[in-house]
Amino acid sequence: MTLAAWLALAGVCLLGAVSPGPSLAVVLRHTLNHSRAHGMAVGVAHALGVGGYALLSVTGLAALFAHYPLAQQLLGWGGAAYLAWLGIKALRSEGSIGPSGTGSVGQHWRQAARDGLMISLLNPKLMIFFVALFSQFVEADTPFWVGVVMVLTPTLIDGGWYCLVAVLLSHRSVLERLRARAQLIDRVTGVFLLLLALRVVTL
Template structure:
């Protein structure tokens, strides 16, 4: 990949990452509920999940998913169910508590990592987007593995630091969110958003 092509890819990735989605919403929710340090694992999981999606697409499985209605339906329903589950968990989460180690009573680090990974890896819309997006920057005449490293590392890095920024913002707002009415509405909005995204994904007819 030439440097000029990589710069274009960099800006395209930034535009895509700044589009709101399940992982950015998850980073906000975890940053507010569990603190910035714990959300680092959520962001790392999301970045690795997107890297895995890129690997799948470059390996040709993304094209298979695009061609197979059954495979697409299965992945779509699994991803939708997972997002709805995240929404229910958000609604059931205890109220914000300042001055206490809320994270110690919540999810373990590996669970944060797994949630971030699955939110990225189970979204078939993301896979199909990369199927159309990556070939614009992939040069079959150059080493495939090196190009994968460049493509995956670029996107994953932008996504990782964006999610960290969202988590830091949510963490700074915790004193405000700790107010009973505000915290309650924050949980409702994030929970309903996950459920809404999941329901929309499950009922979408197109690919």
């Protein structure tokens, strides 16, 4: 893989990562409701899910799954159900922000990691995206190291972007403004997630 090819791959992955979506909403919610570290935990877990899809795509398994629309549809419905569940949780939230929320610290960490991982794993569009993207770079004699680079590139870009978002959102000057509007943010996030879930089901 040439430097130009890698830059093209990295550029597409970066554009995909920064596009607003449910992942950004989940990072926002955990950062505001708990801490910067919780938002980063969502980002790292989300990146692991992205890396899993990238690995499946490079090894050819995603291309095999693409031939079975029912499996793709079931995964899409599962993703829609999870988005709806997150949306309902956000709508029912009282907008409390800070580490003093209900539940143990361990529960908060597990919830953050789970939400980040599931929001990526239950997104079948990631599979389609990587199959389409990697088909431009993978050949029959692609070296092993190229495959490793292709998996690590979107994984690190995705995790790095959402960790940066968590850091920026938790900056004191930004966080204080957001804290004052915590309940409104939760309501908007909940509606956004429910609309996304509805869109997945109706497509």
